[in-house]
Amino acid sequence: MGCSDDDSPSAGGSAPPSPQPSVTAPNTPGTPSTTSTTPGTTPTPAPDPECAPGPGRTVKELPPLTVAEVAVPALTYDSGGQQKTAMEGFTLPAQVIPAGCVIRYDAPGGCLGAIKITGATIPPVTIPAGTVGGTAFPAVTVAGKVAPAVTSPQICQVETKGVLPTVTRKGVVRRGVSRSGAARPGGFVRGEGDVPDLRVQTVKVPELKLPDVDVNPARLESRKLPGQDKVDVFTGEGTVSYVAPGDVLFDTDQATIRPDAAKALHAIALKIKAASSTAKLRVEGHTDDRGDATYGLRLSERRAQAVALYLIKTEHFAAGQITTKGFGEAAPAVPNSSDANRQKNRRVVITVAAG
Numbered sequence: 001m002g003c004s005d006d007d008s009p010s011a012g013g014s015a016p017p018s019p020q021p022s023v024t025a026p027n028t029p030g031t032p033s034t035t036s037t038t039p040g041t042t043p044t045p046a047p048d049p050e051c052a053p054g055p056g057r058t059v060k061e062l063p064p065l066t067v068a069e070v071a072v073p074a075l076t077y078d079s080g081g082q083q084k085t086a087m088e089g090f091t092l093p094a095q096v097i098p099a100g101c102v103i104r105y106d107a108p109g110g111c112l113g114a115i116k117i118t119g120a121t122i123p124p125v126t127i128p129a130g131t132v133g134g135t136a137f138p139a140v141t142v143a144g145k146v147a148p149a150v151t152s153p154q155i156c157q158v159e160t161k162g163v164l165p166t167v168t169r170k171g172v173v174r175r176g177v178s179r180s181g182a183a184r185p186g187g188f189v190r191g192e193g194d195v196p197d198l199r200v201q202t203v204k205v206p207e208l209k210l211p212d213v214d215v216n217p218a219r220l221e222s223r224k225l226p227g228q229d230k231v232d233v234f235t236g237e238g239t240v241s242y243v244a245p246g247d248v249l250f251d252t253d254q255a256t257i258r259p260d261a262a263k264a265l266h267a268i269a270l271k272i273k274a275a276s277s278t279a280k281l282r283v284e285g286h287t288d289d290r291g292d293a294t295y296g297l298r299l300s301e302r303r304a305q306a307v308a309l310y311l312i313k314t315e316h317f318a319a320g321q322i323t324t325k326g327f328g329e330a331a332p333a334v335p336n337s338s339d340a341n342r343q344k345n346r347r348v349v350i351t352v353a354a355g
Contacts, residue, residue: 044096050118051101058106062099065122065208069094072203075132079194086198087130087137092205097122099210100147100174108284108331109241109351110234111156112167112220117174117213119149127184127203133192137200140184145177147210156333167220167234174213181207228267239351240275242268243333246287246303246346255302257310265307269315272352281322282351283308288342289329301326307348 053059074089100118107113122145129139152172186202220236232243249261257265272279285300285307304324311317329336332345 048098048101048118051103056106058104060102060104062101062120062213064099065095065097065210067095067097067208070203070205072201075130075198075200077196077198086195087132087200090128092125092127095123097208100149100213102213102215105154107154108156108286108327109239109282109349110167110220110232110243110333111154111331112169112218112237114154115152115169115172115215117150117172117215119174120147120210121145122177122179122208122210125179125182125205127182127205130184130200132189132198132200133195135187135189135200137184137186140182142180142182142205145179145210147174147177150174152215154331156331166222167236169218171217172215176210176212178210179208181205225264225267225271228264231264231268233271239353240272241349241351242271243347243349244268245343246285246348247343249307249348250303253299255299255306257306262310262314265310266315268350269311269317272350273315275352278318279321280353281308281311281317282353283311283322283324284349284351285324285326286331286333286345286347286349287327287329288332288345289336290342293329297326297328297330299326300328303348307350311350 051059051061070092072089072091074085075087076083076085078084098120100120103116103118105114105116124142124144126139126141130137150172152169155167155169182205184203186200189198189200191197218237220234220241223233223235225231225233225242230245230248234241234243244261244264248264249257251258272281283304285302285304287296287300289296301324304326308322308324311322312319329345332341333347334341334344336342336345
């Protein structure tokens with residue numbers, strides 16, 4: 001989004017924060033496998049609603065497993081010039097088994113987004129029973145396997161003993177699973193009457209494996225903006241975010257930029273322009289958890305818009321370069337467990353996207 005005709009940056013403030021993945025995986029995760037009903041063909045898997053693209057997230061589909069058809073012909077014999085059937089044949093149809101997807105959720109500036117690797121299921125398989133004369137060949141069933149969904153939450157700034165380290169998200173791994181191969185043993189069957197000796201073939205289905213799925217660790221390097229010891233800079237994941245405390249930019253409960261805040265905003269603007277004069281900027285406002293949540297959301301929107309207007313009118317960024325969003329109290333940088341932490345959560349973040 002760009003800016004309206006009155007030179008106000010577009011505000012996405014009324015939108016809710018980026019969705020976070022559910023931590024609890026379903027009992028049978030993943031889209032059911034698709035089975036071909038036409039012999040000799042491979043089916044197309046049904047789309048998985050959980051893996052559908054949508055706002056606030058990026059989805060990468062994982063390659064499905066393809067299971068070849070197993071066709072077992074009928075066991076026949078010649079009786080007086082006529083072909084008779086000693087045991088019916090059958091077909092285990094081809095299958096396409098979805099492997100799920102990796103969902104990367106968008107995050108506020110200065111944070112690393114949540115990750116979800118959806119679950120996947122290898123269904124069970126049964127080789128049907130058969131009988132030749134009085135000899136039975138029992139059915140063989142192999143249980144299915146489930147690879148549960150795994151998630152990693154959104155990670156923002158976390159202080160350790162008063163020091164702001166890098167923002168780090170650990171790697172995420174969905175462990176692979178295997179469904180064992182199976183065989184219904186064949187054998188030699190002695191004939192009776194007009195039925196000759198017959199040999200029943202062994203029927204096999206192969207082992208199936210869902211491999212491990214890995215999402216690499218990620219980190220945002222942190223430093224202070226030169227000459228502005230209250231402005232933090234976070235770099236990584238293709239973005240640069242400048243985090244300015246709300247108390248530096250605004251008076252309490254106000255959305256008018258303080259005159260003495262201009263120095264910090266000017267320093268940020270110079271850094272951005274030095275890298276690219278046409279960069280796309282996202283300005284986000286945040287509050288703490290005190291007071292009414294709706295009021296805090298509106299205040300965060302107004303503050304983000306005030307900073308965007310300053311960048312447009314004073315620092316001469318084009319209106320079309322800037323979008324805004326207010327998060328209210330929904331995306332704290334640190335837990336709202338003390339007055340000092342609440343002060344850190346009252347902030348405005350200016351994020352420069354890659355490219």
